[in-house]
Every structure is written in structure tokens, then in C-alpha cells.
Amino acid sequence: MATDDGWVTEHVRVEGRSVHVRRSVGGSGVPLVHIHGFAISGTYLMPTARSLAGRRLNVVPDLPGYGRSERRDHVLDVRALAGALLAILDALDIDKAVLVGNSMGCPIGLEVAHEAPERVHRLVLVSPAGGGQNQPLARGLGQLALDVMRESPRMAPVALPDYLRFGPVNGLRLFHELTLFPSLERLLHTPVPTLAVLGGRDPLMPSPSRVGEVVRLAPEQLAVAVVEQAAHAVNFSHPEELAKLIEAWLDGALLAGGAALPAGVRVVHLPGDAV
Known part of the structure; x- marks a missing residue:
């Protein structure tokens, strides 16, 4: 169904169930596919997707069991969701994509890149959650509560209906699984060119010293940037800054040193940097 803002909404069948997808009209090149966080739909990713839609095709699915997609009998884990995302790409006839994940x-996105690197042109990881910095569960829940207070008040009416629909028990179970996911280890062995974007006010992210350690261990194809005033949901709170950063990276302007980045956006590591 076409809308009046240059987007189409549609449903595709994945494993016999309906999956809701938003797709921009126009644009060219390798599509950008946006991947939402836990217990929430892709709606909050739309500000950044709209900002990127001028030149490139953008796709924002609600993963199976989320948002307007058909409910599932059980909550899918990260690995199963990666398989479902590949099935969504197949249903949309997308052979290769730029994956833009949040939380x-x-x-x-990392699971898809490791499982099927030929399907991932590039990988953008915005606020990559999971791992030691979110453990134990009580610590992670405290970080999550602090982040709620740091997010834009405009986020609440977007996120709250999704969280209520997903359910607190399912949300707690999935968040616990997320805290155990080895995001850092997977990131340091990414098989495709990757841009990691951190929020400077995100309590779920590692400390600055830990970020520095990651930078020292970073593989050749990893770039790291910080949006200084952002919390966890950078895609919603700072869409213009994030979109311009992603565009510059995809265009190669970051590597060439010719990117005019917005105020408050800082690149901390580029491929080829001496560490």
C-alpha cells in the first residue's frame, strides 16, 4: 500500500506467516535494511531511514513477532531472527544489502554477516548491545532504566505500545539472552566492512577506556564513530547526524578525510589508523 510520504507498506510471507515491511520509493544502489531492537517494532528507525531515502532504497521490516508482523507461538532468539531476516531478504528479492542495526x-546483523557474508555489502552497528558490559542481568536492567530517562520524551509514545504488545515476560527473557550475546567478539571478527556508532550518553555501551581497547584491537575493515549527545536509540533521537555519517561512510568520504560531519559527531577509528 502506497503512502503519501514516499513509502510503501506491504506484507511478505516468511515461514508461512505475515511480516510487515516499509519500503521507500525511488533510490538506487544496494538497499539499506534497518534492523530494530528487542521488544519494539521498526517504527522508531523511520526518522533515520527517511533521512537516507533521498538517494538509496531503504527497507524497514518488523521482524517476525514484532510490530505489525504476525505473532509467533514463541519468541525467536537472535540466531533465529537472523535466519528470519535472511528469509525476508529472499522474499523481497534482495540479494545483497547494507544492514543498519540498532541495539x-x-x-x-552480525549473525547474518557471519553466516552469509555474501549477502551483506556493509554493516552499520548503532549502539551494539550485548556482552560483558551488560552483565549480570541486574546491571543490564539498571542500564536500561537509566537509558529510558536519557532518551527523548518523544520516544515514549512510539515505543510503549510495542513494549506492551510484546509483553514484559517476553521482553525480560529476550533482554537476558541479549546480555549473553558476545557482541564484542563477533564485532572484532566481522567479515565485512563495518561502521560502529556509539552514543556518548548511552549507559548500555562500554566505558571510554573499553572503547579505546576495542579500537586498538579493531580489524582493518572497522570504523568507529560517536554521536556525543545521543543515548541508545540514536536512530530516533539523532537521525540527521546518523544519516550523514552513514552516507559519508558509504561514499568513502570518511576514509578520504573529506567528510563534513555534523557537530557532535566524532570519528574515533578508521581502517588503516595506527593503533
Whole structure:
């Protein structure tokens, strides 16, 4: 169904169930596929997707069991969601994509890249959650509560209906699984060119010293940037800054040193940097 803002909404069949997808009209090149976080739909990713839709095709699915997609009998784990995302790409006839994940969407994107690197042109990891910095569960829940207070108030009416629909028990179970996902280890062995974007005010992310350690261990194809005033949901709170950063990276302007990045966006590592 076409809308008046240059987007189409449609449903595709994945494993016999309906999956809701938003797709921009126009644009060219390798599609950008946006992957949402846990217990929430892709709606909050739309500000960044709209900002990127001028030149490139953008696709924002609600993963199986989320948002307007058909409910599932059980909550899918990260690995199963990665398989479902590949099935969504197949249903949309997308052979290769730029995956743009946020929060849990980052582990999903990493799983797809490791499982099927030929399907991933490039990988953007915005606030990659999971791992030691979110453990034990009580610590992770405290970080999550602090992040809620740091997010834009405009996020609440977007996120709350999704969280209520997903259910607190399912949300707690999935968040616990997410804290155990080895995001850092998977990131440091990414098989495709990757841009990691961190929010400077995100309590779910590692400390600055830990980020520095990651940078020292970073593989050749990893770039790292910080949006200084953002919390966890950078895609919603700072869409213009994030979109311009992604565009510059995809265009190769970051590597060439010719990117005019917005105020408050800082690149901390580029491929080829001496460490």
C-alpha cells in the first residue's frame, strides 16, 4: 500500500506467516535494511531511514513477532531472527544489502554477516548491545532504566505500545539472552566492512577506556564513530547526524578525510589508523 510520504507498506510471507515491511520509493544502489531492537517494532528507525531515502532504497521490516508482523507461538532468539531476516531478504528479492542495526539489531546483523557474508555489502552497528558490559542481568536492567530517562520524551509514545504488545515476560527473557550475546567478539571478527556508532550518553555501551581497547584491537575493515549527545536509540533521537555519517561512510568520504560531519559527531577509528 502506497503512502503519501514516499513509502510503501506491504506484507511478505516468511515461514508461512505475515511480516510487515516499509519500503521507500525511488533510490538506487544496494538497499539499506534497518534492523530494530528487542521488544519494539521498526517504527522508531523511520526518522533515520527517511533521512537516507533521498538517494538509496531503504527497507524497514518488523521482524517476525514484532510490530505489525504476525505473532509467533514463541519468541525467536537472535540466531533465529537472523535466519528470519535472511528469509525476508529472499522474499523481497534482495540479494545483497547494507544492514543498519540498532541495539539487538546489531547482534542480528552480525549473525547474518557471519553466516552469509555474501549477502551483506556493509554493516552499520548503532549502539551494539550485548556482552560483558551488560552483565549480570541486574546491571543490564539498571542500564536500561537509566537509558529510558536519557532518551527523548518523544520516544515514549512510539515505543510503549510495542513494549506492551510484546509483553514484559517476553521482553525480560529476550533482554537476558541479549546480555549473553558476545557482541564484542563477533564485532572484532566481522567479515565485512563495518561502521560502529556509539552514543556518548548511552549507559548500555562500554566505558571510554573499553572503547579505546576495542579500537586498538579493531580489524582493518572497522570504523568507529560517536554521536556525543545521543543515548541508545540514536536512530530516533539523532537521525540527521546518523544519516550523514552513514552516507559519508558509504561514499568513502570518511576514509578520504573529506567528510563534513555534523557537530557532535566524532570519528574515533578508521581502517588503516595506527593503533
